[in-house]
Amino acid sequence: MSAPSATELTSGRGGLERDFLRLWQSYTVSAVGSALSVGALPLIAIMVLDASSLQVSLLAAIGAISSAIITLPLGNLVERREKRSTMVAADLLQFTTLASVPLAATFGALTYVHLCVVAVVQTSSTIVNGSASQAYIKHVVAPAHRTSANARLDTVNWTTQSAGPPVGGALIGVAGPLATLTVNAVSFLASAVLLRRLAPFPADEVKDGKSRRELLAGWTFILRHHGLRPLYFNAMLFGGAIMWSSPIMAVLILKDIGATPLEYGIALGVPCLGGLLGATLSRKVVTLLGVQRALLVFGVARTVWIIPMAFVGAGPWAVPIITSVDFCLLLCAGIFNPIFATYRMNSTPDGLMARVTTAWSVSSRTVQPLFITLGGVIATASTSRWSLLMAGVLCLGSAVLLPCRGRLPDDVHKYAP
Known part of the structure; x- marks a missing residue:
């Protein structure tokens, strides 16, 4: 590899x-x-x-x-x-x-x-x-x-x-x-x-x-583009759910399961190798499946992994199970991300590329703290497992926003303002 x-x-x-x-x-x-x-x-x-x-x-x-x-x-x-x-x-x-x-x-x-x-x-x-x-x-x-x-x-x-x-x-x-x-x-x-x-x-x-x-030209272009618009809302919901789950996972692993800081560090670091493997495989995947099918298959596949983590009980196998599940999540995300980034790049006119990327980044960095706060409030009002479960449901729901009908458009001239 x-x-x-x-x-x-x-x-x-x-x-x-x-x-x-x-x-x-x-x-x-x-x-x-x-x-x-x-x-x-x-x-x-x-x-x-x-x-x-x-x-x-x-x-x-x-x-x-x-x-x-x-x-x-x-x-x-x-x-x-x-x-x-x-x-x-x-x-x-x-x-x-x-x-x-x-x-x-x-x-x-x-x-x-x-x-x-x-x-x-x-x-x-x-x-x-x-x-x-x-x-x-x-x-x-x-x-x-x-x-x-x-x-x-x-x-x-x-x-x-x-x-x-x-x-x-x-x-x-x-x-x-x-x-x-x-x-x-x-x-x-x-x-x-x-x-x-x-x-x-x-x-x-x-x-x-x-x-x-x-x-507002970046947002205007994204919202007018039939392919980028659903991917944009999918990214906001998926990214928000992932950020929601991140601090809750720390509480679950360190407090509820009772893992050591070393085990927590392993649970954070090892799954990133899944992302590395996914990024390496992304070109082969898009060659095999095509852009739309690859985005749909792995856009859905990356959403199913948070829910199982909410049901992992305490014990010697808890951290290995969470690490394996997170590895699968990041493997799917690692395949999806370069394919998506390339589709967005190919679909955006040269004169809008910086503004579209800025609009996407600004949106993510505004939305994600709100999800993190909501996750903390729900965990405080109930339990960390319930909060993690709700994050998983939102993550799974983001799959509905993926473009799944018809061919993904990439004609930049049609959507240029």
């Missing part, structure tokens, strides 16, 4: 294969740094500032909601700017803000407001970078090889999510959370240096970029 080879990503346009590989290298470097510092900001709030539980929760909520508001007009800005410089600027901004935390802590000047600002900037920069990189990938990778390109990026995600948190946890144990945040900051600086070697990608012309119509 291996990731797609470099020769598979040749676009047929001179030098463009090299540009994607450099983009992939920079993405890998920053993804490693981010994976190592997962949860660093809340830990710093607790360990350095002695923040309360409410403050820690608000730190995540403020970062998500504020960044969603800030990045709404940034989609137009990204569309109008050269994509390489946009990605470099986003990485340098992340480096500066993340590096400011250990620097301020060293001089005793770190505050809770400072951490909130960092959370907002970090999330906003991630959305901007993702929007610009998707537009750049569409420019440099030929349509026939986009599933391979997206699979390679997903392979990085699953690999770093699998290995990063345990290694980052060990680093925190030895050197503290400020050290992991420093490593993350340096990773964005290295990523920016690698991105500087990319060939420039000319900015797209966007007329009247400050008008309401242009601000």
